[in-house]
Amino acid sequence: MHGVKPVARPEAATVYVPPGRFLLGKVEFKGQCNNNDIVIRLDGTLVAPSDYNVIGDDGNWLMFEHVNGVSINGGTLDGQGAGLWTCKKTGKSCPSGATTLEFSNSNNIVRKGLRFQPPASSPNTDGIHVQSSSDVTIMNSRIGTGDDCVSIGPGATNLWIENVACGPGHGIRQIFIKTLVVLARIKKEAGVQNVTVKTATFTGTQNGASGVKISDVKYQDIHGTSRSEVAVKFDCSSRYPCSGISLEDVKLTYNNQPAKASCSHADGSVSGVVQPNSCLLQ
Structure with a gap:
């Protein structure tokens, strides 16, 4: 039509981390944009702050929320949790454990070839947490934590986990909060549907794949x-x-x-x- 300009489609975006070690504080990737072709390519290692107070009680280090069509390929995540777990052993008041990588309210996520590197003794540190998200793929990765390799919260649907080496830790678990199913019903939280775990290896884990309802x-x-x-x-x-x-x-x-x-x-x-x-x- 005359006088009407076509709407420009956003081009694919790539975030590249070259070989090496790079200190990275708490980061939140929040979406609601039209670009559904974002690639994060990691050839190096992202390192969390050694001072656990930087993240504190926030509950996660790398957070993806309301994103669509994001691929995360390769690389290593070093959570540097030794200081926090040493603090916990002393009985002092310390921040609660955290999730290394969390996806919430997101769709069409592909994560391949990532290696997690927290201490094996790091309790309450999940590798990947997925909730209120759909069509999430986790492939060809090595996840060793003191807690869940992959934890699955309310509202997770169409989750595909393939060729993942899990351990040490608790394994792959479907989780709710506190009184689990009962509380989920009170809060009317969404359930978990269509989860596939294929060609996974559990080494030194407390559980394999377990759930509630x-x-x-x-x-x-x-x-x-x-x-x-x-x-x-x-x-x-x-x-x-x-x-x-x-x-x-x-x-x-x-x-x-x-x-x-x-x-x-x-x-x-x-x-x-x-x-x-x-x-x-x-």
Whole structure:
């Protein structure tokens, strides 16, 4: 039409971190822009402040909120948490633990080839936390923390985790807050849907992949050794039972002996070779 100018489309943007170590304080990436093609390429190491008071009780170091179409490729994140955990061991008043990388209210996120480097003894330091976000992909990464490698909060949907080496730490967990499902219902928080964990390796972790209210979940082709005699545990409540659980080709041992399974208010199906013997109600 005459007199009408076409709206310019924003060009793809790239943030590049070259090889080397670079000190970076608390950073928040906040969106609501039209550019849905942003690439953050890390060939170097981002280092958190050694003074834990810089971040304090904020709860995260790198925060992505309301972003769409962001890719984070390569690099290392060094949380430098040793000072904080030393403080906690003394019994002094110290800031609470933090999340290294958090995504909230975001969509179409791809994160590949990132390495997390906090101390193995760093409690309450999640590697990646995803909540209120959809279509998040985490691939080809090594995540070692003293807490959850990946924690999944309310409102996370279509989360794909593939080829991730997890440990030490707590593993991959679906989390809510305090009284978990009950509080989530009171607050009317959104649930977690469509989470896939594929070709993941758990080494020295407290848990593998665990959750709270579970339904329509398939555990397929899982092999390894357990740190405890009970290798498979579905601990569900009578009020919010777990349902539709599928176990296929699962083999877990404990001290080179068959492990045990424990189920409470959980039902599902079994196919292939499953060890320990399933305790699911069928």
